Amino acid sequence: MILEAREIRKEYKRGGTLLQAVDDVSLELTEGEFVCLVGRSGSGKSTLLNILAGLLSPTSGSVSFEGRNYTEMDDEALSLLRNTRLGYIMQGHSVLPNFTVLQNVILPHVLFKRGGEPAERAAELLEDVGIRHLSSQYPHELSGGELRRVAIARALLSAPSLLIADEPTGDLDDETTADIMDLFAGLAEKGTAVLMVTHDTEAASRSHRILTMKAGRIVKAGL
């Protein structure tokens, strides 16, 4: 088991009203599983994804990654986990403007010192997503789709055992979307668990399992 979430709840206060963004959600992900999370905007998908990525604390419930409970991990341990075992592609642009494409991709390696040379691996990943020729460009010189591919390459740098992606194909054309979905499917075949939020039903159809969220709950599971 890669990821196990039990009875997750997340409450927000908005204008004095208590809002249940995620309501009693439990799910499990195993190695090599490709799961899509779908649902309308505001259904709680992104909030759930961020809780599972360890970027947001749930109000109640627990998340375990490879058997380790997030609540028992300090900032250092949780950060190291995100840096080495968990790839995360956030919604919207997430490429830092002051660094080149290649520098952006090797960022995880800079944040936590470890052995090995990341540049070669980064170049391979940029090749995989089709933008190796843009390695020395700055983000302002790239299109939205190219920026999205930089974020994907960066999330894969540490060869994570779980890839969490929040609408990774939102800015991409059909052809590139298909390429990225091929890439994700290939990762899953090699044993990486993939959890992806998408509005694209075509893309979701490539997954092993689709979870539908509504008002903070998973209301439907299956293909």
Next chain:
Amino acid sequence: MKYRPYLSFSDLALCNLQRRPFRTAGLVILVALMSFVLFGGSLITYSLFSGTDALAKRLGADILIVPQGYDNKVEGILLRGEPSTFYMSDEWLSKIAEVDGVRAVSPQLFVASLNADCCAMPIQLIGFEQSTDFVIEPWIKTVLPGSLADEEIVVGGAISGKVGDTLKFFDRDYRIAAKMEKTGTGFDASIFMNIAAAEMAAADYETAGGAYPPPEGSISSVVVMVEDGFTANEVTRQINSDFHYGKSGIVVVPAKTIINNVSGSLRVLVIFIAALAGLLWILAVLVLAVVFSVMLNERKREFGILRSLGATRRRVSSLIFIESGVISAAGGMAGIFLAALLIIPFRNYIRDLVEIPYIQASAAWFAAMAFGCLLISFAVGPLASLFSVKRMNKNDAYTVIREGGL
């Protein structure tokens, strides 16, 4: 920034600064301004204190007696080397010597040169009686063991010319027998000679067309040393009482009054400089805190992204502190460099402006003050960003990202 495929953690901070040159330059200038005032103010204040100390040590006499109305002139001679010519009868020498509490007296004769081949401006000639003097003689002895011949002079540290050269005053040549070290006082721009030579100069002064020819047996001042057990103020009161204060034609100036006047002016200046430097420091911290708060707020998404990539809270804080530290250090060094560049070459102008003895700080003090000011400047940026960092660190990474805009 020049393209570098590989990054170290500190490169992240440097890239961020270099890729935003205007923002970085603005912040550096703000810190530089603060550091300029802090270091420049400290340097000037220290130099003025050194000058006042030197004056107190060099003055030697407890009391000075000059013709009535000339107490400001003697202060000008001592502090700023402003040349003056004034006289009173040498009878005062014996009269003052008999006053209770007076241990020793010695005459001085002041003559302002009309011009000299050493200097573009008239300068002060000070004649003193070598056999009785206790003010100038001990100090001259450090550079000239023997006595001064009639056509020999000792020049102050600011007078051009070296030992063995001759200077011409009123068409008469004087040989430089010794040169004093700089003191930061008016003595630097004065020339010392024995009283006989000064009397000759005074006579020449008349021939050369000087406005106030000295009558026979004139002196300019009597310097007084008080007996042990008496204070300068007590003896001053005694002299004023014995010779009917205000009607005698003389004025008694305790040396401490001159020093105190200088110290008083200095205190006001120090308070002003300290207040200005303190105010600017607080202002710099506040402005930088606001600027950093706005800047960090704008960059929340960037920091959230770093957190999502595995940066710990401490790592993100370090990044911000490195950036603000580099800004502070660069600003601090620029301000110190600029202050040194302006103050050192213009020290004479500053001394004339403040009208207080001024001695430039030694290299060791200069380095110590520069280091201290650099430390204070260096603290500004990290201190200013501390509040924003603490506030940001309270939140989850996702909240930081959301606050930075999706």
